[in-house]
Amino acid sequence: MAQTDLSMLDDLGRALTGRGFLTMIVTGPRARLEVLDRASRGRTGTVLCERDARGDRWYYWSWADRIAPAAEVERAAAAVEHDLRRVTWAA
Numbered sequence: 001m002a003q004t005d006l007s008m009l010d011d012l013g014r015a016l017t018g019r020g021f022l023t024m025i026v027t028g029p030r031a032r033l034e035v036l037d038r039a040s041r042g043r044t045g046t047v048l049c050e051r052d053a054r055g056d057r058w059y060y061w062s063w064a065d066r067i068a069p070a071a072e073v074e075r076a077a078a079a080v081e082h083d084l085r086r087v088t089w090a091a
């Protein structure tokens with residue numbers, strides 16, 4: 001795991017904290033950013049920062065869907081916010 005990946009997860013975490021989310025980096029073989037929507041605690045997500053086949057760093061959801069290039073932190077934060085807050089939960 002590259003230090004750059006951790007710092008990019010940290011950058012995304014700060015951007016999401018500014019949007020009202022609670023974030024935590026979990027280290028290990030695959031570092032990840034756990035994201036919790038403070039407005040609706042049932043809305044959570046896990047974000048990874050890894051290189052694609054071309055060597056470019058991307059933010060990914062834990063199920064491997066791309067979010068945004070890691071160099072575009074605000075775009076990634078907006079996408080995470082949109083994805084987590086658009087989910088309609090059954091009552």
